[in-house]
Amino acid sequence: MKKKILVTGGLGFIGSHTVVCLHEAGFEPIIIDNLSNSQMSAMGGIKSLIGFEPTFVNANVNDTEVLSQLIIDHKPEAIIHFAAFKAVGESVEKPLMYYENNVVGLISVLEVMKAQGISNLVFSSSCTVYGEPDQVPVLETTPTKPAQSPYGATKQMGEIILKDNASWCKTQCLRYFNPIGAHPTAALGELPLGIPNNLIPYLTQTVAGLRNELTVFGNDYDTPDGTCIRDYIHVMDLAEAHVKAVERLVQNKQEENFELFNIGTGNGFSVLEVIQSFEKENNIQVPHKIGPRRAGDVVKVWADTTKVNNVLGWTAKRGLDEMMRDSWNWQLKLQKN
Numbered sequence: 552m553k554k555k556i557l558v559t560g561g562l563g564f565i566g567s568h569t570v571v572c573l574h575e576a577g578f579e580p581i582i583i584d585n586l587s588n589s590q591m592s593a594m595g596g597i598k599s600l601i602g603f604e605p606t607f608v609n610a611n612v613n614d615t616e617v618l619s620q621l622i623i624d625h626k627p628e629a630i631i632h633f634a635a636f637k638a639v640g641e642s643v644e645k646p647l648m649y650y651e652n653n654v655v656g657l658i659s660v661l662e663v664m665k666a667q668g669i670s671n672l673v674f675s676s677s678c679t680v681y682g683e684p685d686q687v688p689v690l691e692t693t694p695t696k697p698a699q700s701p702y703g704a705t706k707q708m709g710e711i712i713l714k715d716n717a718s719w720c721k722t723q724c725l726r727y728f729n730p731i732g733a734h735p736t737a738a739l740g741e742l743p744l745g746i747p748n749n750l751i752p753y754l755t756q757t758v759a760g761l762r763n764e765l766t767v768f769g770n771d772y773d774t775p776d777g778t779c780i781r782d783y784i785h786v787m788d789l790a791e792a793h794v795k796a797v798e799r800l801v802q803n804k805q806e807e808n809f810e811l812f813n814i815g816t817g818n819g820f821s822v823l824e825v826i827q828s829f830e831k832e833n834n835i836q837v838p839h840k841i842g843p844r845r846a847g848d849v850v851k852v853w854a855d856t857t858k859v860n861n862v863l864g865w866t867a868k869r870g871l872d873e874m875m876r877d878s879w880n881w882q883l884k885l886q887k888n
């Protein structure tokens with residue numbers, strides 16, 4: 552019988568791709584998602600790729616009764632906890648909403664896990680915990696910096712909560728760098744609600760004519776071309792990292808109960824390099840202008856991936872060109888619908 556994996560936020564951007572990869576790796580994904588930042592159309596995409604709709608419950612993870620019943624009914628081997636809010640700016644405006652969803656949500660998941668005797672968890676953390684690092688690339692041992700936003704604080708708190716529960720809960724804590732791209736078939740991708748905050752959805756919507764122009768937030772930073780540098784990672788690589796993390800948990804291969812991994816490519820690209828790559832790969836111009844710096848932006852951050860490569864046995868396989876191609880194909884698909 553297939554091992555069941557409960558995926559909270561399984562209809563979201565990273566969750567939906569991970570559901571497909573879990574199925575392909577021989578697991579049975581079970582989804583709980585309250586559609587607060589996702590859409591049922593993601594289920595259609597999942598079905599088109601795996602041939603059926605996985606079990607799905609429309610509920611908030613804070614509803615511990617529903618979550619408990621789901622766990623009693625399915626007895627998952629592990630939980631991947633994606634369900635969380637992720638917009639930095641919004642978290643500054645609505646901090647309580649972020650703490651409620653991201654921190655109380657994690658506590659609910661842990662309480663139900665403990666009550667039901669489940670002890671394997673994969674947690675979505677973020678490179679935001681490093682803040683503006685003193686040195687790049689960042690290692691898992693690089694000291695974290697005070698959070699720049701309530702969103703960042705919720706990720707730091709999540710890590711602390713999980714470390715404090717390591718006596719009974721085995722955690723794979725994955726610090727994502729900048730996830731972009733889409734499924735290569737364009738069956739799944741990111742569905743930003745409203746005006747996107749992040750670079751790639753804004754860029755693809757601009758090229759699609761939905762936005763006038765992309766603003767590059769500052770070109771006077773201390774980087775080779777003056778624009779900020781990030782470690783962009785293809786969402787399929789990220790999804791595959793989750794499968795590796797789940798396998799490590801269910802095969803009981805963890806060396807410590809709380810394990811931390813950087814999930815990036817190890818390569819940093821500037822905003823202008825991203826635009827150039829998009830233009831070259833898709834043979835289409837990106838209307839853009841240079842604007843002022845965005846408050847709170849980190850100048851440069853990219854991952855040292857030695858630990859994840861050697862210990863988890865995972866390496867990102869897809870390059871920036873592929874990320875640009877898949878992001879654009881996804882936008883084209885959205886236009887058709």
Ligand code: UD1
Nearest residue numbers: 637638639677679748749750753766767768779822848849
């Ligand atoms: C932020 C968070 C990250 C979170 C992610 C998802 C930090 C340091 N990072 O990533 O943890 O997971 O959001 O919400 O808190 N840019 C432009 N023009 C635009 C949009 C972006 O030039 O219209 C630039 C930004 O200045 C930045 C780069 O593109 O240099 C990437 O920005 P973005 O996609 O918003 O992600 P981060 O801010 O890096």
